[in-house]
Amino acid sequence: MSTPTDFPKPKSKADTEEGTVFAPRFDAEGLLPVVATSAKTGEVLMLAYMNAEALRRTIETGEAHYWSRSRGRLWRKGEESGNRQRVVELRTDCDQDAIWLKVESIGVEAACHTGRRSCFYRAVPLGKGGTTLTLSFVDAERQFDPGEVYRHSDAAKGTLKSSES
């Protein structure tokens, strides 16, 4: 079986951008940012991170796995909340240092640990100068009660980083 870190190393810029070898470029901490969007609505659900092992497991199983930066461990999306993500498509970007997942939700579509469909439930006003800005809630209805779902979990104890549920 492959070890988690043996993805090919990127060669030239041309190979990275125009080649067909998947050679992901992890950052200094061994992570890649990952955008998950809903295959149904196109909405951005969350932004999280993968290490090589999370990426390999996601590809192999077709279920989203991430790296929890706060807990310092691999995390299968939905392992506590039950709201898992089936990956419909996985893409890499031009310089292979970011991932886009299109996902179908298994169970409730609620990617956010706060119980909402998306983690992006607040808008920043545009056209304003300065840095004192009031957020407005948008598409912020809760799909589940986090107090109920995470009653016995890290999240309930307040040790869970947002969206890592």
Place this chain on the structure above:
Amino acid sequence: MSTPTDFPKPKSKADTEEGTVFAPRFDAEGLLPVVATSAKTGEVLMLAYMNAEALRRTIETGEAHYWSRSRGRLWRKGEESGNRQRVVELRTDCDQDAIWLKVESIGVEAACHTGRRSCFYRAVPLGKGGTTLTLSFVDAERQFDPGEVYRHSDAAKGTLKSSES
């Protein structure tokens, strides 16, 4: 005028997640990851980074500004390619350490420096074990000729990081 770094500091976890004060949480390098999607198609166009100044200018002007990690400078999207991004909506996530921009393209919709609409023009096969994987090109038609557009630019000299155009 505000200095670029005077966004409020996050207070409690509860305030960060459920409050209306925009208090972005920059990483150790002073950056936030930013997902830009097409307001027209919903497609993920690119993943880039903003520092406080790029974020402030984006909010104030309604045009996407990023921080170029390779060039170490602020970068107004489209400053060289002409393919600017008008921000329709700017959202933050639950823990305020990521940004989602919905953008309309001014000029050609081609967010990628390779001339493509999106930087995510290659898919990784699913259901495979191991780490030797062949990418397939999807939605990869070029909207412009990068050799022509960047003839006199950093990109043409090979010093431009992917997607920073």
